């Protein structure tokens with residue numbers, strides 16, 4: 617079945633599901649942005665850590681630039697701080713993207729050993745460019761306020777249990793207005809059990825399987841074996857590295873899953889993946905991938 621036909625069927629099925637669900641919905645539930653994006657018939661462009669080629673990753677300037685550049689979703693990473701706050705940073709250590717090493721005269725400073733106030737006192741911009749001196753690491757809540765004002769977030773959990781993230785999303789009325797993903801499939805399963813409505817993405821290959829074990833001996837490319845395992849999480853999107861094929865994308869679609877691929881920063885690879893029928897590309901260069909997709913669309917009559 618051709619991509620557009622398959623995606624069309626998915627969209628119809630989703631519309632029926634939404635209509636069915638609407639009977640039990642509040643008016644405020646009508647804008648289920650995540651479901652709409654997952655059902656999209658065109659490939660999505662996802663800004664990796666914002667627009668991190670032109671601004672320090674995982675900061676508010678990076679997120680705002682990704683949105684201005686037309687990203688359908690803005691990806692970010694979060695960890696837990698010493699005092700239990702959710703804070704937006706990729707690495708488990710503060711060294712690479714802040715001035716923590718200079719400030720505290722230590723190396724390999726773990727995020728979980730510092731409070732949110734301590735971490736937010738750091739400069740997370742100068743390492744990238746003097747222009748961004750003084751840029752702070754945002755709390756997840758602050759990042760969501762900035763992105764969800766006009767966009768949709770793709771949250772990646774790097775550490776901690778799902779409870780605090782679920783509470784934050786519920787408190788802010790953001791369930792299903794964004795998407796949550798992780799390489800930890802046990803985290804995703806636990807998230808799904810506690811908040812079944814939330815759309816999840818499964819990052820692969822897995823760091824940890826649904827049963828808590830580390831995968832061993834499974835070739836890393838996307839395959840029927842991975843797909844059958846990842847469906848146990850309850851997720852709707854397989855978010856994989858470039859080890860996908862036309863066949864594995866087809867197998868995912870047959871199982872009702874979308875396929876997004878990370879991290880794609882050149883036109884040749886983007887086109888190769890789009891030819892395979894992938895549904896989204898995660899990129900450090902949102903305008904470039906938007907261009908790749910636009911050039912493939914049909915010419916106006």
Ligand code: G3P
Nearest residue numbers: 664691693706772878898
């Ligand atoms: O969203 C996919 C990608 O962000 C996963 O890798 O290491 O950049 O978080 P990483």
Ligand code: CA
Nearest residue numbers: 691692693772
């Ligand atoms: Ca990430």
